[in-house]
Amino acid sequence: MLWFLVEISRLHDGAAGYRPHLSIPFVVFSLVCLAFALWHSYTFLSFSGLIMRIPIGDRLLPAGAIRGGAYALFVLVTILISALLVWGGTR
Amino acid sequence: MRRSGPDRVNALLWATFAQCAVITALIVPAHILVQGVLAPLGIVPAFDQHYASFTAALSNPLVKVYLLVLFATVFYTFGHRVRYLMTDLAHGYKPLFGAIGYGLAVIGIAAAAYVLFTVP
Numbered sequence: 001m002l003w004f005l006v007e008i009s010r011l012h013d014g015a016a017g018y019r020p021h022l023s024i025p026f027v028v029f030s031l032v033c034l035a036f037a038l039w040h041s042y043t044f045l046s047f048s049g050l051i052m053r054i055p056i057g058d059r060l061l062p063a064g065a066i067r068g069g070a071y072a073l074f075v076l077v078t079i080l081i082s083a084l085l086v087w088g089g090t091r
Numbered sequence: 092m093r094r095s096g097p098d099r100v101n102a103l104l105w106a107t108f109a110q111c112a113v114i115t116a117l118i119v120p121a122h123i124l125v126q127g128v129l130a131p132l133g134i135v136p137a138f139d140q141h142y143a144s145f146t147a148a149l150s151n152p153l154v155k156v157y158l159l160v161l162f163a164t165v166f167y168t169f170g171h172r173v174r175y176l177m178t179d180l181a182h183g184y185k186p187l188f189g190a191i192g193y194g195l196a197v198i199g200i201a202a203a204a205y206v207l208f209t210v211p
Contacts, residue, residue: 001119001165004126005203007139008158011146011210018142022131030127037123041116048113074117081121088138088148089130 003029045070108171111164118161146211155207162203170196 003021010018048070049063130137138148148154174192178185 001162002199004122004139005162005206008145008149008210009206011142011149014211015142018145020131020140020145021127022140027128027131030123030131034120034123034128037120040112041120044112044116077117078121078124081118082125085122085125085130085137086135089136089140089144091138091144091147 041074045074104171108168111167111171114160114164115168119165122161149207149210159200159204159207162207163200166196166199166203169199170194 003026007021046067049067052066054061054066125135126137126139129135130140136144139145149158170192172192173195174188177188177191181188
């Protein structure tokens with residue numbers, strides 16, 4: 001995120017001075033960050049089944065269903081945001 | 092003298108952390124995957140790869156607000172984790188560690204807001 005912020009601040013340099021992150025070391029660094037980010041996503045979305053209580057009549061929605069819904073939402077949001085980021089690059 | 096009753100400030104800090112961590116868990120991997128891996132490798136285009144597309148995206152105020160939410164949730168999650176990591180490592184300095192953790196978060200969020208709302 002800090003590198004992304006640096007990239008945004010480089011817009012102050014104008015079209016001639018702008019340099020996006022494209023190097024192989026940056027890709028390797030991003031892969032490490034992606035692994036940690038996915039671990040964070042897995043642990044936090046797994047918690048959702050434990051801490052959320054969704055009543056259906058006089059029963060509660062099973063924890064597995066809540067966890068499955070959280071993972072499905074994660075996949076949906078990832079596809080949506082990825083599509084928007086790519087679409088922004090084609091304009 | 093310490094007042095009796097629930098610690099509402101601490102509860103609010105933890106509730107904010109829970110919300111920020113869930114938002115971070117949902118949206119950050121997509122940004123890293125596209126902007127950090129796929130686009131630099133040339134597999135897909137991304138809005139931050141060219142000056143024109145980047146400024147065009149950031150000219151939309153909704154994009155700026157979205158990115159500010161992204162940065163704010165990430166920096167708050169980081170600050171809260173830093174606070175409790177340091178508290179676990181060394182007992183007795185909780186207020187100091189809170190000031191460091193949340194201070195870093197506030198600096199990060201303020202820097203993000205400044206950068207986002209002053210770019211062309």
